[in-house]
Amino acid sequence: MKRREWLASVAAIAFTGCAAPAPPSPLRFFTPEEAATITAIADRLIPTDDLGPGAGEAGAATFIDRELAGPYGTSRDLYMRPPFLPGLPGQGPQSPATPAARYRAGLAALDAHCRAAFAGRGFADLAPPLQDRMLADLEGGRILRNDGGRAFFDLVLRDTIDGFFADPAYGGNRGMAGWRLIGFPGARYDYRDFVARHGEVYPEPPVALA
Amino acid sequence: MTLRLKPVDAVIIGFGWSGALLAEALSSAGLSVVALERGRWRDTAENFPPSRAPDELRYAVRHDLVVKPAENTITFRNSVAQMALPIRAWGSFLPASGAGGGGVHWNGQTWRFRPSDFTLKSDTIARYGKRFLPPDLSIEDWGVTYDQLEPYYDRFEYICGISGKSGNLRGRIEAGGNPFEGPRAREYPTPPMTMPYAPTLFAEASRELGYHPFPQPSANLSQAYTNPLGVTLGACTYCGFCERFGCGNYAKASPQTTLMPVLRRRKNFSLRTECTALAIDHEGGKARGVTYTDASGEVFFQPAEIVLCCAYTFENIRLLLLSGIGAPYDPQTGRGVVGRNYAYQTTSSVALGFDGKLLNPFIGAGALGTVVDDWNGDHYDHGPLGFIGGAYLAALATNGRPILNHPVPPGVPRWGASWKRAVAKSYLRTTRLLAQGSSLSHRGAYCDLDPNYRDRFGRPLLRLTFDFHPNDLKMSHFVTGKLAAIARAMRPDWMTIANREAPYSVVPYQSTHNVGGAAMGADRGSSVVNPYLQSWDLANLFVIGASAFPQNPGYNPTGTVAALALHASDAITQRYLRAPGPLA
Numbered sequence: 183m184k185r186r187e188w189l190a191s192v193a194a195i196a197f198t199g200c201a202a203p204a205p206p207s208p209l210r211f212f213t214p215e216e217a218a219t220i221t222a223i224a225d226r227l228i229p230t231d232d233l234g235p236g237a238g239e240a241g242a243a244t245f246i247d248r249e250l251a252g253p254y255g256t257s258r259d260l261y262m263r264p265p266f267l268p269g270l271p272g273q274g275p276q277s278p279a280t281p282a283a284r285y286r287a288g289l290a291a292l293d294a295h296c297r298a299a300f301a302g303r304g305f306a307d308l309a310p311p312l313q314d315r316m317l318a319d320l321e322g323g324r325i326l327r328n329d330g331g332r333a334f335f336d337l338v339l340r341d342t343i344d345g346f347f348a349d350p351a352y353g354g355n356r357g358m359a360g361w362r363l364i365g366f367p368g369a370r371y372d373y374r375d376f377v378a379r380h381g382e383v384y385p386e387p388p389v390a391l392a
Numbered sequence: 393m394t395l396r397l398k399p400v401d402a403v404i405i406g407f408g409w410s411g412a413l414l415a416e417a418l419s420s421a422g423l424s425v426v427a428l429e430r431g432r433w434r435d436t437a438e439n440f441p442p443s444r445a446p447d448e449l450r451y452a453v454r455h456d457l458v459v460k461p462a463e464n465t466i467t468f469r470n471s472v473a474q475m476a477l478p479i480r481a482w483g484s485f486l487p488a489s490g491a492g493g494g495g496v497h498w499n500g501q502t503w504r505f506r507p508s509d510f511t512l513k514s515d516t517i518a519r520y521g522k523r524f525l526p527p528d529l530s531i532e533d534w535g536v537t538y539d540q541l542e543p544y545y546d547r548f549e550y551i552c553g554i555s556g557k558s559g560n561l562r563g564r565i566e567a568g569g570n571p572f573e574g575p576r577a578r579e580y581p582t583p584p585m586t587m588p589y590a591p592t593l594f595a596e597a598s599r600e601l602g603y604h605p606f607p608q609p610s611a612n613l614s615q616a617y618t619n620p621l622g623v624t625l626g627a628c629t630y631c632g633f634c635e636r637f638g639c640g641n642y643a644k645a646s647p648q649t650t651l652m653p654v655l656r657r658r659k660n661f662s663l664r665t666e667c668t669a670l671a672i673d674h675e676g677g678k679a680r681g682v683t684y685t686d687a688s689g690e691v692f693f694q695p696a697e698i699v700l701c702c703a704y705t706f707e708n709i710r711l712l713l714l715s716g717i718g719a720p721y722d723p724q725t726g727r728g729v730v731g732r733n734y735a736y737q738t739t740s741s742v743a744l745g746f747d748g749k750l751l752n753p754f755i756g757a758g759a760l761g762t763v764v765d766d767w768n769g770d771h772y773d774h775g776p777l778g779f780i781g782g783a784y785l786a787a788l789a790t791n792g793r794p795i796l797n798h799p800v801p802p803g804v805p806r807w808g809a810s811w812k813r814a815v816a817k818s819y820l821r822t823t824r825l826l827a828q829g830s831s832l833s834h835r836g837a838y839c840d841l842d843p844n845y846r847d848r849f850g851r852p853l854l855r856l857t858f859d860f861h862p863n864d865l866k867m868s869h870f871v872t873g874k875l876a877a878i879a880r881a882m883r884p885d886w887m888t889i890a891n892r893e894a895p896y897s898v899v900p901y902q903s904t905h906n907v908g909g910a911a912m913g914a915d916r917g918s919s920v921v922n923p924y925l926q927s928w929d930l931a932n933l934f935v936i937g938a939s940a941f942p943q944n945p946g947y948n949p950t951g952t953v954a955a956l957a958l959h960a961s962d963a964i965t966q967r968y969l970r971a972p973g974p975l976a
């Protein structure tokens with residue numbers, strides 16, 4: 183997809199699928215192609231269905247794009263001094279690769295794999311069942327094993343869920359789709375009247391940070 | 393070049409609960425006091441108003457309020473045979489930074505330890521014999537008793553306005569409270585919080601089983617309260633953005649909401665934020681003051697008559713080691729004391745889901761819930777069980793923040809349509825029970841300076857060597873079994889048991905209850921500070937915080953950290969100032 187098409191599709195989703203139309207946001211880190219792939223992945227991780235919008239539709243690409251352009255993407259706040267040595271799982275991540283670098287490499291590797299396996303079609307152009315298979319293979323370490331495919335899957339899954347449930351201000355929970363799905367009232371900040379009302383349905387809709 | 397500043401009576405390193413309590417006590421006694429805090433200034437209205445506070449990504453996931461690993465971290469390994477590697481991103485615990493320290497973003501679960509916790513070693517030997525103790529345990533008595541600390545527990549609870557119900561009022565066991573607690577002189581300053589659904593179900597089930605449930609003593613206040621210093625706190629709104637967050641309602645007791653309004657008016661007190669202590673200077677058996685650097689990188693020397701190191705466990709130990717104070721602990725020979733007896737908390741949990749019950753987990757507060765203390769301490773016979781220690785068992789309705797809390801029943805895939813359906817169904821119907829278990833110090837659990845990794849100033853990082861002792865795992869499995877029995881009695885539709893297993897990992901969050909390494913005791917051969925938290929080596933240096941714990945009982949630490957700090961402050965103002973010198 184071209185950049186303009188991506189923006190157009192985001193705008194279309196915003197106007198059809200969500201309560202509050204969000205203006206299309208310019209990309210800060212991803213190329214339009216990368217953003218399209220992320221949207222396609224996120225739509226399989228948390229698909230749109232009768233329960234409501236999925237993660238792609240709710241803005242996963244916008245969320246992850248902004249996060250990667252900020253301190254998270256560059257590991258600004260983490261301890262990044264050498265030497266970087268392999269450790270035990272219980273010693274925590276020891277890689278010098280930042281999330282931004284891992285996305286750039288991981289998306290390229292996934293797309294290259296798909297193009298080689300499916301006659302030049304990238305991940306975003308595959309049919310959903312095939313996309314599901316690719317993701318399951320990535321998660322199971324059956325593809326891109328030597329390129330950290332499994333860890334990349336975990337990273338994308340975590341970021342997609344983070345965005346889907348974070349405040350809509352971050353871009354990945356457009357229309358509070360994630361909160362509506364589960365019944366989380368968001369940033370309400372006062373439940374005194376409801377504490378003792380055990381087992382009752384909380385009647386108020388979610389609210390987001392201003 | 394180091395700029396030498398005007399001398400003061402007391403300099404405090406670190407402005408969390410420990411530093412703030414000492415600052416209040418010493419400045420009220422008329423001393424000139426300067427506190428150095430490496431993190432930023434922060435206060436309720438400016439930094440966590442309700443319009444900004446409930447932001448899970450920023451605070452709970454990206455850890456906005458704690459120290460950045462880029463600024464300071466520690467290295468970690470399970471045993472001396474391994475190479476320690478730096479904790480590059482926080483996981484298992486979250487060391488604080490900024491005015492108020494961890495007191496800003498704690499849960500507020502405010503405990504007193506049991507009388508028997510302070511005499512663990514001698515009680516265990518007296519009851520079960522010396523051979524009952526595994527030979528590599530290095531547990532110690534504290535050198536202070538519950539009765540000595542009771543007035544200070546009381547003072548802290550009244551500074552905070554803790555909400556709770558007494559279980560032992562001057563020796564009289566009271567219904568509805570914790571019958572296993574030590575005698576308290578007064579009832580809690582405010583009544584317990586209102587219980588939401590899951591803690592109520594937990595209390596009913598545990599009562600059925602013959603246990604003694606009671607409300608978690610809480611620093612999230614059930615009602616507005618004015619403390620003895622004249623500072624007023626608000627009522628908790630059960631907002632569910634509590635631990636890892638600042639409170640926008642002035643309802644969680646913190647240095648900001650209890651002490652700072654008073655300290656800000658005192659001309660003999662000043663707080664210097666974004667000032668990192670580099671070393672405690674000393675000469676001829678006396679601390680001279682503190683060398684520190686500010687945000688611009690300039691280096692200062694602050695001379696002082698008394699130095700109070702209140703920088704939390706890891707940095708308390710590191711400052712002692714970097715400053716060459718006390719003999720570093722050597723795990724090979726067992727000699728030395730600084731870094732010895734590090735301990736943690738042995739936690740485990742049970743998740744349970746109810747198809748037909750809306751638990752509304754978003755109604756929460758950091759210290760909201762019901763607790764059963766029947767399997768903590770030593771009132772039950774450990775002889776046949778073959779371990780020492782225990783845990784409290786609890787249903788704490790802390791939060792339903794969805795990024796980190798979106799449980800699904802076992803067997804559900806991690807993504808896709810079926811995951812989505814399961815999350816949508818489970819979120820409102822799932823809760824988690826917790827066992828907060830003790831952690832005994834042992835020979836292989838300690839801290840020293842890392843030989844390989846350095847901080848941004850080029851100084852060695854602290855190195856943590858730690859794993860769960862078999863005693864603690866045995867204890868944990870036992871109490872988790874009791875927890876699972878209560879869970880079953882709650883009749884859930886599904887449940888999963890998360891036992892604690894070795895090896896210890898720094899990745900999943902467990903608790904910021906890191907203790908020991910500058911342990912207190914009556915015997916200088918096995919401790920760094922005396923019962924007044926006064927250094928055995930430098931009489932005008934006090935090392936305050938959970939670093940003083942010789943091991944960790946099955947409770948959260950801060951009530952005892954505060955009691956020890958206030959106990960030390962009285963010893964300083966009432967005895968030390970009259971006759972500076974060793975207090976023990």
Ligand SMILES: Cc1cc2nc3c(=O)[nH]c(=O)nc-3n(C[C@H](O)[C@H](O)[C@H](O)COP(=O)(O)OP(=O)(O)OC[C@H]3O[C@@H](n4cnc5c(N)ncnc54)[C@H](O)[C@@H]3O)c2cc1C
Binds near residue numbers: 407429490670950
């Ligand atoms: C999420 C969370 C929840 C918690 N919940 C509970 C609970 O429910 N109950 C409970 O009992 N405990 C709880 N705790 C633990 C509790 O926060 C600590 O026990 C308590 O805050 C310790 O107080 P302190 O003043 O000793 O240390 P801290 O609060 O850590 O303060 C130390 C201060 O020293 C500063 N400092 C460090 N090094 C330097 C230096 N070199 N120069 C200058 N300043 C320095 C730090 O920036 C920090 O502000 C929790 C902790 C966390 C993180």
Ligand code: SF4
Binds near residue numbers: 632643757
């Ligand atoms: S739960 Fe209560 S004490 Fe905690 S932050 Fe919210 S209002 Fe404050």
